Amino acid sequence: NAGVMQNPRHLVRRRGQEARLRCSPMKGHSHVYWYRQLPEEGLKFMVYLQKENIIDESGMPKERFSAEFPKEGPSILRIQQVVRGDSAAYFCASSYSFGGEQFFGPGTRLTVL
Amino acid sequence: DQQVKQNSPSLSVQEGRISILNCDYTNSMFDYFLWYKKYPAEGPTFLISISSIKDKNEDGRFTVFLNKSAKHLSLHIVPSQPGDSAVYFCAASAVTGANSKLTFGKGITLSVRP
Numbered sequence: 001n002a003g004v005m006q007n008p009r010h011l012v013r014r015r016g017q018e019a020r021l022r023c024s025p026m027k028g029h030s031h032v033y034w035y036r037q038l039p040e041e042g043l044k045f046m047v048y049l050q051k052e053n054i055i056d057e058s059g060m061p062k063e064r065f066s067a068e069f070p071k072e073g074p075s076i077l078r079i080q081q082v083v084r085g086d087s088a089a090y091f092c093a094s095s096y097s098f099g100g101e102q103f104f105g106p107g108t109r110l111t112v113l
Numbered sequence: 114d115q116q117v118k119q120n121s122p123s124l125s126v127q128e129g130r131i132s133i134l135n136c137d138y139t140n141s142m143f144d145y146f147l148w149y150k151k152y153p154a155e156g157p158t159f160l161i162s163i164s165s166i167k168d169k170n171e172d173g174r175f176t177v178f179l180n181k182s183a184k185h186l187s188l189h190i191v192p193s194q195p196g197d198s199a200v201y202f203c204a205a206s207a208v209t210g211a212n213s214k215l216t217f218g219k220g221i222t223l224s225v226r227p
Binding site for chain 2: 004006033035040041042043044045048056059091093095098099100101102103104105106107
């Protein structure tokens with residue numbers, strides 16, 4: 001039973017480009033969370049989605065960031081017009097039910113040049 | 114505003130001895146607490162958790178203690194092993210409500226010396 005998959009594992013973008021991070025939850029999981037870890041910091045909540053719905057995006061920056069979890073396919077975290085401050089590790093977690101244990105993927109390390 | 118605090122950035126212990134990792138929180142709405150272990154270039158892995166209705170939970174070599182009045186929890190690892198060397202994150206959530214998002218501390222780097 002495959003765990004949470006994230007790709008790419010490493011992503012390099014120049015300032016102003018777009019970054020797309022993908023997350024495939026564990027089989028049977030319909031709850032997805034995105035977290036960001038800046039250097040020397042803990043993970044910070046960004047957004048919580050269920051299939052086709054954004055439940056809580058209170059941790060998302062107001063501009064340039066968006067997330068989706070379509071009926072079919074992976075969840076996508078999209079960052080438009082990246083800046084150097086977006087450089088971080090982005091982790092996705094999934095759970096089977098609300099309040100259930102969250103299983104984390106290996107993360108995508110975004111570097112903005 | 115850091116709601117979950119791990120004030121010691123690192124801890125070094127001898128193999129076979131006890132490791133005690135501390136965590137404090139400020140949000141009284143938190144009712145579920147977790148510890149995650151993280152190796153470099155990997156995602157966090159769940160270790161152990163405790164509900165606010167308990168003051169202790171044990172799983173093998175790992176025990177978590179919760180002191181609600183002090184808003185403090187600790188993770189005890191005994192005996193410590195070199196494979197326990199990793200970053201340990203304390204996390205908390207308020208399961209009631211519409212979102213069980215986790216609030217993490219900054220982490221403690223544990224080094225277990227052979």
